Amino acid sequence: MTTSPAAHELGRRLTEKAGRYGAVLLRTYGIVLAFVVLVAVVAASSPRFATQTNIFNLFSEWAPAGIMAVAMTFVILAGGFDLSIASGFSLCAVTAAAVGRAQDPAVAFLAALGVGLAIGLVNGVLVEGAKINPFITTVGTGFVLNGIALVATGNIAYLVDNPDFGTIGAGRWHGFPYAGMILIFCLVAGGLVLAKTVYGQSIYAVGGNAEASRLSGIRVGTTVGSTYVLSGLSMGVAGSITASQLNSAQANINPNIVFDVITIVVVGGTSLAGGIGSMWRTAVGLGIIATISNAFSLADVNPDYQDIVKGCIIIGALALDVYARRLAGRTRTRPRQVTRRTYRAQSPRRRA
Amino acid sequence: MVLSTRGIHKSFPGVRALHDVDFDLRAGEIHGLVGSNGAGKSTLVRIITGAHDADAGLLEAFGHKVRHGDPRARRRAGIAAIYQELTIVPELSAAANVFLGRPLHRGPFVSRSETHRAFRQLTTRLGLAIDPDVRAASLSVANQQMLEMLRALAADHRILVMDEPTASLGPAERERLYETIRGLREEGVATVFVSHHLDEVLALCDRVSVMRDGELVATEPVERWTKDSLVTAMLGHVLVKPPPLRRTIAEEEVLRVEGLSVPGVLADISFTLRRGEILGLGGLVGSGRTELLRALAGADADADGRLLVRGRERAWPRTVRSALALGIALAPEARKSQGLVLSLSAAANVSLTDMRTVASGPLLRERTRLRRAAEIMRSLGFGASRLREPAGSFSGGNQQKLVVGKWLHRRPEVLLMDEFTRGIDVGGKAEMLAVVTRLAGEGMSIIIVSSELEELVEGADRILVLARGRLIGELGRADASVERILRLVFEVERS
Numbered sequence: 106m107t108t109s110p111a112a113h114e115l116g117r118r119l120t121e122k123a124g125r126y127g128a129v130l131l132r133t134y135g136i137v138l139a140f141v142v143l144v145a146v147v148a149a150s151s152p153r154f155a156t157q158t159n160i161f162n163l164f165s166e167w168a169p170a171g172i173m174a175v176a177m178t179f180v181i182l183a184g185g186f187d188l189s190i191a192s193g194f195s196l197c198a199v200t201a202a203a204v205g206r207a208q209d210p211a212v213a214f215l216a217a218l219g220v221g222l223a224i225g226l227v228n229g230v231l232v233e234g235a236k237i238n239p240f241i242t243t244v245g246t247g248f249v250l251n252g253i254a255l256v257a258t259g260n261i262a263y264l265v266d267n268p269d270f271g272t273i274g275a276g277r278w279h280g281f282p283y284a285g286m287i288l289i290f291c292l293v294a295g296g297l298v299l300a301k302t303v304y305g306q307s308i309y310a311v312g313g314n315a316e317a318s319r320l321s322g323i324r325v326g327t328t329v330g331s332t333y334v335l336s337g338l339s340m341g342v343a344g345s346i347t348a349s350q351l352n353s354a355q356a357n358i359n360p361n362i363v364f365d366v367i368t369i370v371v372v373g374g375t376s377l378a379g380g381i382g383s384m385w386r387t388a389v390g391l392g393i394i395a396t397i398s399n400a401f402s403l404a405d406v407n408p409d410y411q412d413i414v415k416g417c418i419i420i421g422a423l424a425l426d427v428y429a430r431r432l433a434g435r436t437r438t439r440p441r442q443v444t445r446r447t448y449r450a451q452s453p454r455r456r457a
Numbered sequence: 458m459v460l461s462t463r464g465i466h467k468s469f470p471g472v473r474a475l476h477d478v479d480f481d482l483r484a485g486e487i488h489g490l491v492g493s494n495g496a497g498k499s500t501l502v503r504i505i506t507g508a509h510d511a512d513a514g515l516l517e518a519f520g521h522k523v524r525h526g527d528p529r530a531r532r533r534a535g536i537a538a539i540y541q542e543l544t545i546v547p548e549l550s551a552a553a554n555v556f557l558g559r560p561l562h563r564g565p566f567v568s569r570s571e572t573h574r575a576f577r578q579l580t581t582r583l584g585l586a587i588d589p590d591v592r593a594a595s596l597s598v599a600n601q602q603m604l605e606m607l608r609a610l611a612a613d614h615r616i617l618v619m620d621e622p623t624a625s626l627g628p629a630e631r632e633r634l635y636e637t638i639r640g641l642r643e644e645g646v647a648t649v650f651v652s653h654h655l656d657e658v659l660a661l662c663d664r665v666s667v668m669r670d671g672e673l674v675a676t677e678p679v680e681r682w683t684k685d686s687l688v689t690a691m692l693g694h695v696l697v698k699p700p701p702l703r704r705t706i707a708e709e710e711v712l713r714v715e716g717l718s719v720p721g722v723l724a725d726i727s728f729t730l731r732r733g734e735i736l737g738l739g740g741l742v743g744s745g746r747t748e749l750l751r752a753l754a755g756a757d758a759d760a761d762g763r764l765l766v767r768g769r770e771r772a773w774p775r776t777v778r779s780a781l782a783l784g785i786a787l788a789p790e791a792r793k794s795q796g797l798v799l800s801l802s803a804a805a806n807v808s809l810t811d812m813r814t815v816a817s818g819p820l821l822r823e824r825t826r827l828r829r830a831a832e833i834m835r836s837l838g839f840g841a842s843r844l845r846e847p848a849g850s851f852s853g854g855n856q857q858k859l860v861v862g863k864w865l866h867r868r869p870e871v872l873l874m875d876e877f878t879r880g881i882d883v884g885g886k887a888e889m890l891a892v893v894t895r896l897a898g899e900g901m902s903i904i905i906v907s908s909e910l911e912e913l914v915e916g917a918d919r920i921l922v923l924a925r926g927r928l929i930g931e932l933g934r935a936d937a938s939v940e941r942i943l944r945l946v947f948e949v950e951r952s
Binding site: 278301302303304305307309310313314316317318319320322323324365380381 | 588754756778781787790794795796797798800801805809810811812813816819820821833863864867
C-alpha cells in the first residue's frame with residue numbers, strides 16, 4: 106500500500122506534534138510519573154506497603170512536616186526562605202506540652218498557635234521591615250528560638266498525662282488520623298489560595314519580579330511578610346500535632362525536620378528562585394519523600410542510609426529542574442498554544 | 458567570505474523562525490541586518506553565535522564548517538557576540554574585564570603591568586580613554602559596551618555580532634560606537650549589526666540584509682537602499698503613515714509640579730500637564746528624564762516638591778501606591794526587570810495593576826480576567842490567543858504592548874512612559890505612537906521619554922528639554938525639531 110505525500114506529511118507533522126506535546130507533558134508532570142513509578146516499585150517489593158494501616162500511618166507520621174511544607178511553599182514562591190522552622194516547631198511543641206499539663210488541650214494548642222504566630226511576625230518584620238536577607242534572618246531567629254526552648258525547659262521533656270491531649274495527634278476516624286485530615290485540609294486550602302485568589306496571584310508576582318510588582322501597585326512587603334506569618338502558624342499546628350502524638354515534648358525535638366520540609370517543596374519542582382511552582386507539586390514531593398523513607402523502614406535498612414539517599418534526591422531534583430529549564434528555554438514554554446494560524450495572525454503583514 | 462550560512466532552517470514549536478536562510482559576511486565589512494519584530498533576526502544571530510542550533514543547514518566560518526550547538530566552538534572560530542544584555546563582571550576592573558578568561562600572566566601570577574600595557578594599547582587603537590583600574594560597574598553603559606568590544610579585539614576575534622547595541626545609548630555615545638565599529642573595520646573585523654534604527658544602519662553599514670517572516674528577502678550594498686525601500690522590504694508592502702489624529706487639549710490642568718528636586722539628580726523642576734496632553738521629555742541619557750518620571754510615580758523616596766493634582770495641593774508621593782492613588786502610573790523603561798513578571802501569563806500581567814476589578818472578593822475570576830485582557834490587548838494589535846502564555850515567551854515589541862496594556866487595565870489619569878518604543882520595529886513604533894495619541898484623545902495625560910528624539914517631535918504636543926538634572930527649555934509642537942532639542946542640550950553640556 107502506498108500513501109500519498111500529503112498523507113505522509115500529515116502523519117509526520119502529527120508525530121512531531123505528539124512528540125513535542127509529550128515533551129511538554131513530561132516536563133510538567135514528570136514528577137508525578139516518578140511518584141507513580143516509585144509507589145509501584147515499593148508496593149511490588151514490599152507487601153506491607155500498600156495496606157490501609159500503613160498508608161494511614163504515613164499520613165499521621167508526615168502530617169507535621171507536610172503542614173509546614175504547605176506554608177514553606179508560600180514562603181519560597183514569594184521569593185523567601187524560612188530556616189527557623191525546626192526550632193520554631195519544637196518551641197511550639199514544648200509550649201503545647203507545658204500548657205497542656207495544667208490546662209485544657211484546646212488552650213494548649215491555641216497557646217502553641219500564638220507562639221507560632223509571634224515567631225512568624227518577628228521573621229516577617231525582620232525580613233521585610235528591616236530588609237535583612239531571609240537566610241540569615243531565619244538562621245538567626247532559629248538559634249534564638251532553640252535557645253529559648255532549651256532555657257525555658259532546662260532541656261527536660263514535658264510529659265502530659267491528660268488523655269484528651271492526644272486526640273488531635275493520635276485520634277482517628279474510621280482508622281484515618283485526624284492529623285492526616287488537617288494535612289489534607291492545609292494542602293487543599295493552600296492550593297486553592299495560591300491558584301484562585303488575588304493574594305495567591307500576588308505571591309507569584311512578587312516572587313517572579315518584586316520590582317515590577319511594586320511598580321504595579323502591589324504591597325510587596327506585606328505580601329512577602331505574610332508568608333512568614335503563615336510559616337509561623339504552620340509551626341504552631343505542626344508542633345501541636347507532634348506534642349499530641351507523643352504526649353510529650355522536648356526542646357530540639359526534631360532538628361532535621363527543616364530539611365525534610367525543604368526537600369518536600371523542592372523535590373516537587375517549586376523553584377527556589379521564587380515565582381514558579383504550585384501546591385500540587387508540594388503534595389507530590391511529600392508523597393515521594395514519605396514513600397522513600399517508608400520503603401527504608403519496611404525493608405529494615407539502617408535509617409542512617411536514608412540521609413544519603415535523601416541528599417542525593419535533593420541534588421538530583423535540582424539538577425533535573427535546571428535541565429528541564431534549559432530544555433524549556435530552547436523550545437519556548439507552552440508551545441501547544443502557538444499554532445501556525447495564530448502566529449500568522451500576529452505577523453506584521455496582517456497587523457499593518 | 459569570512460562567514461556564510463546555507464539553507465538554515467529553524468522552527469520553534471508551531472513557529473517557523475527561519476526558512477532557507479543564505480547569509481554571507483565578507484571580511485572587513487559592516488553588514489546591517491534589519492527586519493520587523495519576529496522576522497527572525499535574533500534567531501539568525503543566535504544560530505551564528507551558537508546560542509541556538511539550526512534544525513538544518515550549514516554554517517561556515519573562514520571556510521571551515523562550524524559544528525552546531527557549542528558557543529565555545531564559535532569563540533574558537535573567532536566569532537564574538539555582543540548582546541543588549543552585557544556580560545561585564547561589575548566588581549572587576551575595566552582591564553580585568555577585557556582580559557577575562559585569558560588573563561596576561563607571569564607564571565601563576567596575573568601581571569598587572571602587562572595587563573595595563575595591553576589595555577592601553579587596545580584603547581589607543583580605538584581612540585578611547587578608559588582608566589584600566591576603574592571598577593566596571595562605575596562605567597556608563599556605553600563604556601561597558603566598549604569593554605566588550607575591547608575584549609573581542611583582545612581575543613583577536615575577526616567576526617563581531619552586535620544585536621541592537623545602540624538601544625540604550627544616547628546620541629553622542631552612539632557616534633562613538635559607530636567610530637569604534639569603523640575602527641574595527643579598518644582592522645579587518647567583519648561586523649553583523651542588528652538594529653531597528655534604519656538611519657544608523659544606512660549611515661554605518663556597507664551592505665544591508667532584510668529579513669521578513671523568517672526569510673532573508675534581500676541583501677544589497679547600502680547605496681542601493683533608502684529608508685523607504687528598507688521599510689517596504691521589511692513589511693512586504695508600502696507603509697502608510699496614519700495621519701496624526703486631531704485632538705483638542707482641554708484647558709484643565711491635571712498636574713502642576715513646582716520646584717521638584719531629588720538630591721544629586723534633579724534640581725528645581727517646574728511644569729504643568731493638561732488633560733489629554735502628550736508631553737515629551739527630551740535630553741541625553743543621564744539628563745534626569747527617567748529620574749523625573751520615577752519621582753512623579755512615587756518610586757523615589759528622596760523626591761520633594763510641590764504637587765497640585767487637578768488644582769488641589771497634595772503631599773509629594775513617596776510610594777508607588779500613593780502615586781497610583783493620585784492617578785499617576787509609570788510604565789518603566791526596563792520591560793524585563795521592572796515592567797513584567799516574566800513567569801506569569803500575559804493575561805495575569807495585564808491584570809496585575811488592578812486585580813480587584815477581575816475578582817469577586819478575594820477570588821480571582823479567571824474568565825473575566827482573560828476577557829478583559831483580550832479586550833485591552835486586541836486594541837493594541839496583540840493576538841488574544843496567546844494570553845495564557847508566560848510573558849517571557851514574547852518578543853520585545855509584544856512585551857512593550859503588555860506593559861502598556863497593564864496600565865490600560867487600570868486607566869490612570871496620568872501615564873508616564875519611559876523609553877516607550879525601545880526595541881520595537883518600525884511598524885510597532887508607528888503603532889505605539891498611534892496608541893499614545895489615541896489614549897490622549899480619550900482624555901489621558903501622558904508624559905513620554907524616548908532617546909529617539911524624532912519620536913518626541915512627532916508624537917508630543919510640547920517638549921521639555923532636560924540637561925544635567927535641570928529643565929533648560931520648552932518647545933511647542935510648532936517649533937520642535939531634533940536639531941533644536943540638541944542645540945539646547947549642547948549649549949549646556951559644553952559649558
